[in-house]
Amino acid sequence: MHSLTDIQSLAFMAIGPARIAALSLLVLANKEDSDDAHTARQLSVDRITAAHEMLGTKLPAMLKACNHTFPSKLEEKRLACFEALTPLVESLRDSSKAQGSAFSDHCLYRLEPLVSSFLIEMTEDLMENHKRLEERRQEDMLKAITNAEVVGKNIQLIAFNASIEAARIGDMGKGFTVIASEIRDLSGKTQMMLDNIADLLRAS
Structure with missing residues (x-):
């Protein structure tokens, strides 16, 4: 088309x-x-x-x-x-x-x-x-990015809570603490990329 x-x-x-x-x-x-x-x-x-x-x-x-x-x-x-x-x-x-x-x-x-x-x-x-x-497409993309940012922040919060629970368990939760930390780091990087994309769209 x-x-x-x-x-x-x-x-x-x-x-x-x-x-x-x-x-x-x-x-x-x-x-x-x-x-x-x-x-x-x-x-x-x-x-x-x-x-x-x-x-x-x-x-x-x-x-x-x-x-x-x-x-x-x-x-x-x-x-x-x-x-x-x-x-x-x-x-x-x-x-x-x-x-x-x-x-x-x-x-x-x-x-x-x-x-x-x-x-x-x-x-x-x-x-x-x-x-x-x-303009409408750009607005839709910004809305999608905003929704993704919310999801990313929720993932960070879940990972943070998971690391607290793993620490409370003690030695048995050390492995899970590492996984939760990796998830939190990955979520943070994703958040940064989404912020950069949103800034580019708003500037265009």
């Missing part, structure tokens, strides 16, 4: 280049066929297709896997970007659709601002939620 930062990176890399790819199609529509033009057109095709798939199916699936949903306005922008890319995808099947000022206006004045706005707001949304998840 991808993290929210992974999703942000994957979506940005897939969707962002579609803007340049769309403009490339406009330029290439008026160029004579050549190996370079064919290569450039194929690259534009791949980028637009990847962006269309990301907006249509891949991004929603990744968000669902992370139990994250976009705010309603951001979701509307995702759908608008998907719909704005659809004519470009259709033009890949019929190059004649890439001709004319209407197609040019669509790329320049509809697709470009829609995609740019969506990418900015998507990044803000995913980064903010990632930050909240990290």
